[in-house]
Amino acid sequence: xxxxxxxxxxxxxxxxxxxxxxxxxxxxxxxxxxxxxxxxxxxxxxxxxxxxxxxxxxxxxxxxxxxxxxxxxxxxxxxxxxxxxxxxxxxxxxxxxxxxxxxxxxxxxxxxxxxxxxxxxxxxxxxxxxxxxxxxxxxxxxxxxxxxxxxxxxxxxxxxxxxxxxxxxxxxxxxxxxxxxxxxxxxxxxxxxxxxxxxxxxxxxxxxxxxxxxxxxxxxxxxxxxxxxxxxxxxxxxxxxxxxxxxxxxxxxxxxxxxxxxxxxxxxxxxxxxxxxxxxxxxxxxxxxxxxxxxxxxxxxxxxxxxxxxxxxxxxxxxxxxxxxxxxxxxxxxxxxxxxxxxxxxxxxxxxxxxxxxxxxxxxxxxxxxxxxxxxxxxxxxxxxxxxxxxxxxxxxxxxxxxxxxxxxxxxxxxxxxxxxxxxxxxxxxxxxxxxxxxxxxxxxxxxxxxxxxxxxxxxxxxxxxxxxxx
Numbered sequence: 001x002x003x004x005x006x007x008x009x010x011x012x013x014x015x016x017x018x019x020x021x022x023x024x025x026x027x028x029x030x031x032x033x034x035x036x037x038x039x040x041x042x043x044x045x046x047x048x049x050x051x052x053x054x055x056x057x058x059x060x061x062x063x064x065x066x067x068x069x070x071x072x073x074x075x076x077x078x079x080x081x082x083x084x085x086x087x088x089x090x091x092x093x094x095x096x097x098x099x100x101x102x103x104x105x106x107x108x109x110x111x112x113x114x115x116x117x118x119x120x121x122x123x124x125x126x127x128x129x130x131x132x133x134x135x136x137x138x139x140x141x142x143x144x145x146x147x148x149x150x151x152x153x154x155x156x157x158x159x160x161x162x163x164x165x166x167x168x169x170x171x172x173x174x175x176x177x178x179x180x181x182x183x184x185x186x187x188x189x190x191x192x193x194x195x196x197x198x199x200x201x202x203x204x205x206x207x208x209x210x211x212x213x214x215x216x217x218x219x220x221x222x223x224x225x226x227x228x229x230x231x232x233x234x235x236x237x238x239x240x241x242x243x244x245x246x247x248x249x250x251x252x253x254x255x256x257x258x259x260x261x262x263x264x265x266x267x268x269x270x271x272x273x274x275x276x277x278x279x280x281x282x283x284x285x286x287x288x289x290x291x292x293x294x295x296x297x298x299x300x301x302x303x304x305x306x307x308x309x310x311x312x313x314x315x316x317x318x319x320x321x322x323x324x325x326x327x328x329x330x331x332x333x334x335x336x337x338x339x340x341x342x343x344x345x346x347x348x349x350x351x352x353x354x355x356x357x358x359x360x361x362x363x364x365x366x367x368x369x370x371x372x373x374x375x376x377x378x379x380x381x382x383x384x385x386x387x388x389x390x391x392x393x394x395x396x397x398x399x400x401x402x403x404x405x406x407x408x409x410x411x412x413x414x415x416x417x418x419x420x421x422x423x424x425x426x427x428x429x430x431x432x433x434x435x436x437x438x439x440x441x442x443x444x445x446x447x448x449x450x451x452x453x454x455x456x457x458x459x460x461x462x463x464x465x466x467x468x469x470x471x
Contacts (some may be wrong), residue, residue, distance in 0.1 A: 016430040063417040189240075193279045219258070238468055256277055291347040294347065394431060
């Protein structure tokens with residue numbers, strides 16, 4: 001792509017809005033609604049310290065495996081993507097060289113939205129504009145802290161992603177500050193399931209240090225987990241999360257799970273069946289605890305992780321080498337949710353699907369376990385990871401509309417590590433408004449703008465307020 005992109009203004013007021021009805025729904029109903037970002041990977045330490053990041057490469061490229069993946073696909077040198085010897089400006093230039101090649105990838109839209117909303121940049125990022133944009137963005141960032149950036153985007157609530165062993169000191173510091181955005185922890189206990197991993201024993205030692213007693217059997221472990229759930233709850237946590245290929249739903253007894261845990265503690269090998277039995281026991285007990293606290297539980301399902309062993313060894317996990325998996329999901333979801341529901345301990349649940357061929361599977365499953373007085377208790381979550389783009393969001397909302405209640409949907413989240421990612425909510429809202437407006441113009445829904453506008457506001461904000469019940 002030797003020629004430059006010459007279009008000067010790409011993000012217009014009516015970006016993605018293809019009718020007058022879409023414009024009305026977005027500008028009069030959706031645009032100004034506050035944001036509740038109930039799942040992300042932002043750093044509570046950065047929010048607590050609240051210092052300007054000063055460099056757009058630090059704020060934009062550090063940890064963003066979406067961009068890393070695109071730069072690798074474009075043939076960029078790894079040193080200019082994740083390397084320690086290349087400068088921040090060199091990394092920014094590498095991304096600028098990649099952006100023109102991302103046309104029709106959501107990264108192109110996100111990049112231009114973020115440049116416009118945070119830095120009032122209309123020009124398309126590319127090699128010829130990179131130097132000036134880099135300078136302007138850094139000048140703006142030097143004057144704004146993370147709390148400023150969150151307030152600027154009208155972010156009312158965020159939920160970070162936190163390990164059970166976290167001391168939550170930064171959340172405690174944030175709670176004492178007078179900032180616009182409420183910051184809550186969420187409970188992500190994935191490391192508890194890796195009983196066959198070499199790091200499991202070390203992790204249990206870390207957990208022991210948190211609870212001040214030894215973990216010698218399953219009873220001790222469950223008590224330790226419960227103590228941490230109590231601690232998180234006291235510090236404002238109302239949301240949990242799991243990242244799994246599939247839900248663990250094997251038949252188990254706590255006696256058998258205890259035997260397996262003890263084998264692991266003395267260094268004996270654990271079979272795959274034993275791993276699944278133990279993990280099923282831990283997952284069931286966790287979800288039982290969440291129900292007792294009234295938490296929302298989230299399941300991110302279907303990722304096939306760490307496909308590139310060379311890069312895994314070189315730079316570690318979460319670096320852009322994960323993929324969509326083709327795991328069977330329906331039976332394990334059914335077995336697990338039914339076991340909780342039949343005992344009256346199924347809490348509010350959101351399931352995110354990574355394989356688009358299984359959208360209908362997920363949406364249909366969520367309709368099986370409703371509860372009187374709890375609208376939208378079981379949620380088919382928004383398009384996630386490889387699917388959080390225009391096509392993926394539209395497919396998710398269309399399937400949800402066909403098999404459930406779009407009007408009860410709790411909407412978008414960023415799932416991001418970047419403080420500059422919040423225009424993704426704007427992106428979602430524009431897509432939602434255009435989708436509904438298209439139905440108006442095709443005669444599929446009544447042309448009642450006020451009714452539909454209120455539905456849009458519910459999806460963008462009100463449903464999340466009522467669903468999560470944050471303080």
